[in-house]
Amino acid sequence: MSIRIVLLGDLSTMIRSESTSMYSFGRSKSQTFFDVESRSSAVSKAPTPHPQRISSLPHNTAVDTTVLFLLSKSSPRPELPYLYTSSRLTQAPSYGPYQSQLSRFLTTERKQHLKQETKQFLKYLFYVHVGLVSLGLLVALVSVEVYERRYQTPPEWTFRSRNIFRAARKIEEPDYSASGIIEWPDIDNNYASLLSRLEDPDVDGKDLELPANDQDRVWVFGLRRLGFTRKGLDISMKSEEWRRGYYAALMGAARAAEHLDQWVSDRSRGMSCPREYMIGPSNPRPKPVPYGASSPPLEENCDPASEPPQTFYTKILTSTGFTSGQRLDAALAYGDYLDWKGLHESAEEMYDWGLDIAMGALPLETNHTVDTQTGIISSDAIYVSDNLLKAANALAVHHAQTGRPSTALPIFLSVLRARKQLSLPHVPAPPGEEHSRVQRLLAFAKWLLISPSYPPPPPTGDEAPIRNPKAICEEAAIMAHVGEILFASSQDRTQQSFAHDPKTLQQQQSGLSWTRDAVDISESTLSTMNLNDVDERQTCAECLRSGMENWLAMVRKILKEEQTITATTGQKIATRRSWFWSGHDVENAEVNKGKWDHELQFVNERLSHVQELLSREDALRKARGASLLRNGMIFS
Numbered sequence: 001m002s003i004r005i006v007l008l009g010d011l012s013t014m015i016r017s018e019s020t021s022m023y024s025f026g027r028s029k030s031q032t033f034f035d036v037e038s039r040s041s042a043v044s045k046a047p048t049p050h051p052q053r054i055s056s057l058p059h060n061t062a063v064d065t066t067v068l069f070l071l072s073k074s075s076p077r078p079e080l081p082y083l084y085t086s087s088r089l090t091q092a093p094s095y096g097p098y099q100s101q102l103s104r105f106l107t108t109e110r111k112q113h114l115k116q117e118t119k120q121f122l123k124y125l126f127y128v129h130v131g132l133v134s135l136g137l138l139v140a141l142v143s144v145e146v147y148e149r150r151y152q153t154p155p156e157w158t159f160r161s162r163n164i165f166r167a168a169r170k171i172e173e174p175d176y177s178a179s180g181i182i183e184w185p186d187i188d189n190n191y192a193s194l195l196s197r198l199e200d201p202d203v204d205g206k207d208l209e210l211p212a213n214d215q216d217r218v219w220v221f222g223l224r225r226l227g228f229t230r231k232g233l234d235i236s237m238k239s240e241e242w243r244r245g246y247y248a249a250l251m252g253a254a255r256a257a258e259h260l261d262q263w264v265s266d267r268s269r270g271m272s273c274p275r276e277y278m279i280g281p282s283n284p285r286p287k288p289v290p291y292g293a294s295s296p297p298l299e300e301n302c303d304p305a306s307e308p309p310q311t312f313y314t315k316i317l318t319s320t321g322f323t324s325g326q327r328l329d330a331a332l333a334y335g336d337y338l339d340w341k342g343l344h345e346s347a348e349e350m351y352d353w354g355l356d357i358a359m360g361a362l363p364l365e366t367n368h369t370v371d372t373q374t375g376i377i378s379s380d381a382i383y384v385s386d387n388l389l390k391a392a393n394a395l396a397v398h399h400a401q402t403g404r405p406s407t408a409l410p411i412f413l414s415v416l417r418a419r420k421q422l423s424l425p426h427v428p429a430p431p432g433e434e435h436s437r438v439q440r441l442l443a444f445a446k447w448l449l450i451s452p453s454y455p456p457p458p459p460t461g462d463e464a465p466i467r468n469p470k471a472i473c474e475e476a477a478i479m480a481h482v483g484e485i486l487f488a489s490s491q492d493r494t495q496q497s498f499a500h501d502p503k504t505l506q507q508q509q510s511g512l513s514w515t516r517d518a519v520d521i522s523e524s525t526l527s528t529m530n531l532n533d534v535d536e537r538q539t540c541a542e543c544l545r546s547g548m549e550n551w552l553a554m555v556r557k558i559l560k561e562e563q564t565i566t567a568t569t570g571q572k573i574a575t576r577r578s579w580f581w582s583g584h585d586v587e588n589a590e591v592n593k594g595k596w597d598h599e600l601q602f603v604n605e606r607l608s609h610v611q612e613l614l615s616r617e618d619a620l621r622k623a624r625g626a627s628l629l630r631n632g633m634i635f636s
Contacts, residue, residue, distance in 0.1 A: 144163070144166075145451065147166045147169075147170055148162070148166065148451065149451070149452060150169075151165065151166050151169040151170070152452070152454055152455060153165050153166065153245060153454075154239075154241040154242050154244070154245040154454060155241065155454060156204070156239060156241060156242050157198075157204055157242070157245065158197070158203065158204055160197070161194055161197045161198065161203070161204050164190050164193055164194045164197070165190075165194055165245070165248075165249065167190055168187050168190035168191050168194065168252060169252070171183055171186055171187050171190070172187055172252070172255075175622060182259075184256050184259040184260050184263075185260065185263070185265070185272040185305060187252070187255075187256045188253065188256035188257065188260055188305070188306045191249055191252050191253035191256055192253065192306075192307075194249050195249055195250070195253060198245075198246055198249060199233065207237050207238070208233055208234070208235065208237075208238075209233070209234050231314075231315075231318050232314070232315040232316065232317070232318035232319025232320070233315075233319050233320075234319070234320040234321065235319060235320065235321035235322075236320050236321040237321075238321065240457050241454050243321050243322065244457065247316065247322060247326050250312045250315060250316050250330075251312070251316070251329075251330065251333070253307075253312045254309045254312035254313055254330075254333065254334075256306060257306040257307055257308060257309040257311070257312065258309050258337055258340075260272070260305040260306040261308075261309070261341075262274055262275045262276070263275060263304075263305035263306070264278050264297065264302040264303065264304060264305055265302065265303050265304070265305040266297035266298075266301050266302055267301050267302070267303060268297075268301045269294070269297070269301075271294065271297070272305045273289075273296070273297060274287075277289055277296045277297070278296060278297055278298075278299055278302055279296050279297070279298055279299065280298060280299020280300070280302070281299065282299060283299070309334070309337055310334065313330050313331075313333065313334035313337075314334075316330040317330055317331060317334075317353075323460040323461070324357055324358065324360070324361040324387060324460055324461060324462055325386075325387055325458075325459070325460045325461030325462070327357050328354050328357050328358055328387050328390065328391060328461065331350055331351075331353050331354035331357060332350075332351070332354050332390070332391070332394045334350050335347045335348075335350035335351045335354065335394065335398065336394075338350060339398060339401060339402070344398075344402050347398060348395075348398060351391070351394055351395045351398050352395070354391045354394065354395075355370065355372070355375060355388075355391040355392065355395060357387070357391070358385060358387035358388040358390070358391040358461075359372075359388065361385065361387065361460075361461075361462040362383060362385060362388070362462075363383055365382070365383075368380075368381075369381040369382070369383065369384065369388065370388065370392065374407070374410065374411070375392055375395045375396070375411050376392075376410050376411055376414045377389075377392055377411075377414040377415060377417075377418050378414075379414070379417060381418065383464060384418045384464065384465075385461060385462050385463065385464060385465070386459070386461045386462075386463065386464075386465040387460075387461035387462060389415055389418060389419065389465065390461070392411055392414070392415050393411075393412070393415050393474075393478065395411060396408040396409075396411035396412045396415065396481070397481070399411070400481065400484075400485055405485040405488065405489055406489075408481075408485060409482065409485050409486075412478055412481055412482050412485070413482065415478055416475060416478045416479065416482070419465075419467070419471060419474065419475050419478070420475070422464075422465055422466060422467040422471060423466065423467060424466065424467040424468070468536075469525050469528075469529050469533070469536055469540070470533070470535070470536040470539055470540075472521065472525050473521075473522055473525050473526075473536065473539045473540040473543050474539065474543075475521070476517075476518040476519075476521040476522040476525070476540075476543050476544075476547070477518070477522075477539075477542075477543040477546070479514050479515075479517055479518035479521070480514070480515055480518040480519075480543065480546060480547045480550060482511075482514050483510075483511040483512065483513070483514030483515035483516075483518065483550065484511065484515065484550055485511070486507055486508075486510050486511030486514060487507075487508055487511030487512065487515070487550075487554055488511075489507065489511075490504050490507040490508045490511065508554075508558065511554065512551070512554050512555070512558075515547055515550050515551045515554060516551060518543070518547045519544060519547040519548055519551055519606075519610075522540050522543040522544040522547060523544055523610065523613070525540050526540040526541060526544060526613070526617070527613075531620070534621070537617065537621075538621070541614055541617045541618075544610060544613075544614065545610075545614060548606070548607055548610050551603055552603050552604075552607060555596060555599050555600050555603050556600065558596055559596040559597065559599075559600055562596055
């Protein structure tokens with residue numbers, strides 16, 4: 001019993017020390033560690049009972065096995081690492097093998113640093129986006145300003161209408177796309193949208209009086225094959241700038257409609273293509289589409305790609321408020337379109353209408369200026385306007401193209417005579433002014449920051465023209481037409497008559513001489529013309545190009561005929577040689593052939609020089625059109 005008491009006493013002491021250690025577990029980590037060490041040393045120093053005493057106890061003595069477990073040498077508590085959290089409630093759930101490393105990496109200081117870095121990144125990202133958007137807006141504004149200076153629009157129009165007009169003119173340029181293909185369907189859509197805005201009283205057509213339903217269509221005199229068409233508007237209350245812009249939009253829509261004359265638009269896919277690719281009853285043998293193109297449209301899904309051109313031309317002719325020059329240009333363009341369609345009678349009536357427009361604007365005392373039956377300008381004409389010369393020249397070209405050169409030649413000669421009688425006023429050259437570098441920079445800054453005003457109205461064409469460089473180039477063009485008519489008229493004769501008829505040879509020589517003079521005049525005028533006269537230089541360049549083509553074609557044709565005549569004459573002499581046959585005919589043919597060989601060599605040398613001049617002119621025109629700096633006074 002004494003042993004049991006002693007053991008129980010030791011047991012109570014150990015339990016008290018255990019409770020003390022458990023109580024001290026909630027303290028600091030250093031205190032807990034030392035408490036565990038002291039507890040382990042206390043247990044190890046407790047007296048161990050002698051084994052003989054234990055074995056001498058009777059077998060029926062009840063021994064507490066818990067006491068034996070507590071008295072074992074090994075400690076019942078596990079050995080934990082340093083700073084280990086033993087409570088399961090305080091442990092965060094583990095989501096992977098790197099959870100502990102991440103928890104140790106994301107300290108409070110690092111979290112704060114990452115927050116600051118994220119804020120800085122978002123701030124700089126916002127600044128970059130604002131800068132990119134601002135740069136895009138700046139580029140767009142500069143582009144709008146560049147195209148506004150190239151294709152100026154009336155200031156009365158809204159921004160949307162002005163932008164549509166600039167887009168249409170920009171696409172119409174051949175240099176707009178890399179392939180050089182002009183997208184006429186897009187141009188037609190732009191002009192149609194622009195016209196709908198200009199004719200809408202709620203948008204840009206304020207104060208316009210739209211015709212009633214019964215007056216919406218009118219019969220245009222002379223268009224018996226085209227029937228009724230839409231009547232024009234009364235735009236006399238609008239400003240001159242608005243009317244000029246409206247006229248440019250109508251003429252642009254007419255040009256697009258001419259190019260889309262045989263095109264259809266597929267409603268199901270929103271695309272346009274030539275009618276020859278359409279599949280349907282009206283086109284039983286459709287043309288195969290090019291490789292890589294979309295499938296051809298069906299006829300039941302197709303509509304005309306554009307309104308007919310006469311819709312826009314007759315709207316100009318029947319509107320109130322356009323000048324006589326604008327109406328004349330529309331009539332001549334419409335007549336040219338009718339000639340292309342093969343409606344020569346309607347085209348001639350349209351040219352006659354243009355001649356009536358030009359004569360109607362002449363002063364009252366000039367009644368017998370033009371013969372209305374033939375279109376020939378009288379040699380005793382007191383007053384001749386620019387529109388009258390233009391209308392008569394267009395009528396002569398129409399007669400020449402329709403196979404009536406005998407009717408066209410007198411009209412050409414009367415127009416040329418009237419142009420030769422024009423006076424060339426002496427305009428003194430302005431004195432040259434020296435501009436310093438500062439003045440140039442100030443002028444450039446002013447030009448760059450201040451948008452130029454809308455250009456002043458051009459001449460109406462009712463004034464008497466002056467013999468300026470442009471008029472001289474037009475004279476050269478008429479001379480080229482006369483030479484072409486003379487040369488073409490001589491080709492109606494046979495080769496035999498060409499060899500023996502002096503009149504035929506003289507007529508060919510005359511046509512070649514007219515063409516040669518036209519080339520000389522146009523080349524000399526183009527070389528001395530001002531660089532800023534864009535329209536005049538283009539007129540001279542076209543005249544020079546067509547004159548050189550005619551000259552080269554004439555010389556080649558004459559040389560080919562001379563070679564044929566030489567061969568034919570030699571064969572006749574070889575087969576029919578007698579005392580009255582001599583070799584003079586062959587010698588003459590050889591001399592003529594050598595003469596035209598030298599002429600062809602001279603024309604080729606002249607052609608290379610002209611091609612170089614025209615290539616420089618084309619490069620100058622492209623650079624002038626693509627460059628923003630178009631003001632010549634800045635660099636003078």
